Amino acid sequence: MARSRRIRRSCTGGAVFAAVALALAGCSAAPVATTPMGAAMGGARAGSSSGVRMGAPLSCEAPTDLPGSRVTVSLVDMGMSRMMGGVARVGARMLLVARPATVHSGPVSVVVENSGWRTHELVVLPLVAGAGAGQRVPGRDGTVDESGSLGEASASCAAGHGEGIVSGAVGWVTVTLAPGHYELVCNLENHYADGMRQELLVTG
Numbered sequence: 001m002a003r004s005r006r007i008r009r010s011c012t013g014g015a016v017f018a019a020v021a022l023a024l025a026g027c028s029a030a031p032v033a034t035t036p037m038g039a040a041m042g043g044a045r046a047g048s049s050s051g052v053r054m055g056a057p058l059s060c061e062a063p064t065d066l067p068g069s070r071v072t073v074s075l076v077d078m079g080m081s082r083m084m085g086g087v088a089r090v091g092a093r094m095l096l097v098a099r100p101a102t103v104h105s106g107p108v109s110v111v112v113e114n115s116g117w118r119t120h121e122l123v124v125l126p127l128v129a130g131a132g133a134g135q136r137v138p139g140r141d142g143t144v145d146e147s148g149s150l151g152e153a154s155a156s157c158a159a160g161h162g163e164g165i166v167s168g169a170v171g172w173v174t175v176t177l178a179p180g181h182y183e184l185v186c187n188l189e190n191h192y193a194d195g196m197r198q199e200l201l202v203t204g
């Protein structure tokens, strides 16, 4: 019975991560529940309970000596086991998980790992006082306003701007952040609406 309770906790604790664990790991592997990230990425990389590989293997790594604090962002396409191509519809399930979600002000190196099957990117946007992640309203083109962007990682296996981080690639960017609230987003068509955003808190 004790085992039953442990499994139950891992399947219900932590709203969004529980959803990932359920979707990607089938809520069956006890070890993945030790940390939210473990739940998300363990499931993504290990494959689903049906044995279908759900996450794209990474083909490169960011330099280990990037300046400042390091935030690792994992991008995941859920409900896919292979490249499907085309523009993502609104309602496609995607996930952007940044860890840690709080860093000190100053240089921050954001390392973006695309374990998804689609091409993605990562843009650092300021959040106005009182606003939360996910509150921007996409325009007709399915993207949000990037005014005030502090930088982006959109190159495959390279730093800074590019043509997008392809499936399995890693991109990175170093930005200088003052204390405040920021939103990390993927701003490819419909990806923001589909869940690719998370707040980053920068403390003094």
Ligand SMILES: [Cu+2]
Pocket: 094, 119, 120, 121, 186, 187, 188, 191, 196
């Ligand atoms: Cu994306």
